[in-house]
Amino acid sequence: MAAEWGYSPTNGPDVWARLFPQAGGARQSPVDICTSIASSDSNLEMKKLTFAYESQSDLRILNTGHGWKVEAPQSGSRLEGGPLGEDIYQLEQFHCHWGETSAEGSEHTVDGRAYAGELHLVHWNTTKYQSFAEAAQHPDGLAVLGVFFDVGNESNDEIEKIVSTLSEIKFKGQFTDIPDVIDPTTFLPSGLGYWTYLGSLTTPPCNECVIWIVYKEPITVTEEQLVQFRCLSACSGEAEEFIVKNYRPPQPLGNRALRECNA
Numbered sequence: 001m002a003a004e005w006g007y008s009p010t011n012g013p014d015v016w017a018r019l020f021p022q023a024g025g026a027r028q029s030p031v032d033i034c035t036s037i038a039s040s041d042s043n044l045e046m047k048k049l050t051f052a053y054e055s056q057s058d059l060r061i062l063n064t065g066h067g068w069k070v071e072a073p074q075s076g077s078r079l080e081g082g083p084l085g086e087d088i089y090q091l092e093q094f095h096c097h098w099g100e101t102s103a104e105g106s107e108h109t110v111d112g113r114a115y116a117g118e119l120h121l122v123h124w125n126t127t128k129y130q131s132f133a134e135a136a137q138h139p140d141g142l143a144v145l146g147v148f149f150d151v152g153n154e155s156n157d158e159i160e161k162i163v164s165t166l167s168e169i170k171f172k173g174q175f176t177d178i179p180d181v182i183d184p185t186t187f188l189p190s191g192l193g194y195w196t197y198l199g200s201l202t203t204p205p206c207n208e209c210v211i212w213i214v215y216k217e218p219i220t221v222t223e224e225q226l227v228q229f230r231c232l233s234a235c236s237g238e239a240e241e242f243i244v245k246n247y248r249p250p251q252p253l254g255n256r257a258l259r260e261c262n263a
């Protein structure tokens, strides 16, 4: 039976490398973003990171057992420029990471500080590769936009469209369609400054194929919205094992470059 990885002491990040060798590599994610070593790069300023998404309704959201994931393959979407060279990346899916309390939950940290959660918009390189699966086998195959969550009093309307479906996907393997129109652009902060580095998937098999772009400015969600995330079950049956924590702690940056762009 395939080993069930997770986030507990017996199957969590500390032991992933036993079954997934790449998890022990030198280009792993997430990382702690040490702002004092981030270097400005005029190339990032000259080749502005640009994105274009479609608004879609009836997107499928599922409970993966490790969190919720919205399948959003958008042939009309484009992420390009910035650290992405001449290639165009297309949106594939988006998902989120959170913690047991709002004092934790993000995967990346900034100068050792964790945020209450982190949204990931996952894209693949359609210039060079023919499929998402093929792209995930190459060092420039994927690009993930990371957006931090801060807790505030204002409910995030776009996140609320996700939250309103969670009661229908309480158990692992369940899925439903989101009736509302989702525009991925609305997940992005107003300030578009970011950090970027070469990394990996933050979950097994931890392929080292991701160009990470982590926005500096967080977006705001409410504690109640995060409480709803934590009500998802990691199990498919009646046994309730809530998904209260699904983030990997920071991995060594090693000798990788950490660049920043103050858009």
Ligand SMILES: NS(=O)(=O)c1c2ccccc2cc2ccccc12
Residues within 6 Å of the ligand: 064, 066, 095, 120, 122, 136, 142, 144, 200, 201, 202, 203, 210
């Ligand atoms: N955190 S991640 O963006 O590296 C990530 C996933 C995280 C959780 C569940 C599934 C994920 C699938 C991914 C596929 C490609 C790139 C990142 C992915």
Ligand SMILES: [Zn+2]
Residues within 6 Å of the ligand: 095, 096, 097, 120, 202
């Ligand atoms: Zn993720």
